[in-house]
Amino acid sequence: MKITFRYTSQLSTAAGTSEETLEFPEETSLIGLLGQVCMKHGPEFSKFVLNQEGSPVRTLVVALDGAQVDLAKDPCVESGSEVYLITPMSGG
Amino acid sequence: MLTEEDRALYDWQLDVPGFGEDGQERLRNTTALVSRIGGLGGPVAFALAAAGIGKLILVHAGNLRKDDLNRQILMRWEGLGKPRVQSAAETLSAFNPRIEIEVHDENFKEENAADLVKGADLIFSCAPLFEERFLMNRECVRQDKPMIDCAMYNLDGHVLPILPGQTPCLACMFPESPPHWKRRFPVIGAVSALVANVGVMEGLKLTAGFGTSNLGKMMLIDADRSSINKIDVKRRADCQVCA
């Protein structure tokens, strides 16, 4: 299945792109997908997404098809979905 | 009632559908607090002054440095080494002397938070430190004041309009400071001005009561792809600030 990911802020820098469409062999839950994306982009990316136990970090906001997700519910993601990963920013 | 001078000054925006004399009058009777007045807060204050806000409270400690000048558009070259709020007040007064301006050469902190928020109707969160942002969020929730959170990094930004008790607060979105954030980060002045002006539009719509509300949404601005995406955001049932 194909999923489009969008990244903001430090995640976009760590991924080297603000948007990418990735192919996954089978349907999986959101946190399962995050694990696979973290594997692809390595530790400089994954430190903004998952903690050492594999749970989402508390400052990560995830939106699925335009709506923020309750990460505790770990919803299933269907092919063609768009997953937005949002990390905090500030000013200066 | 608007004066003849008000009508002359704001002639081009009085015809904006839904805004009109009523919206202009509401703006004139509004005080906006802006913390701080750098890359985000500077263009926020400038756009509010241009729109005819009644009063600006500008909060920012410290003296102007050369590396501020790529984005802090209220500043002046001759202001280098002098308080930033001084440059900002001079720039805004020269631009529109009818705007009342109150400056504080200090940052938003525990000791001044309650008084600063109390004196304002609309608050813009533009500070670099998450501690300042969370404190401002907490105080706005406590006093039930609308806050527009504006933030940036590199070519990205977000704007989150917050109506306490009705929409997610900043702590609903981000319950703690991000551990990997760095105080100095890459940004171009045009990006900070873009994000700031999206934030000002939310504040103007909220205050003057016109246009399409984005309450309950976070706007994500991508200056690389020139896109603004919106996501529906949720209040956190266990939010330490607003639940």
Ligand SMILES: [Zn+2]
């Ligand atoms: Zn909250």
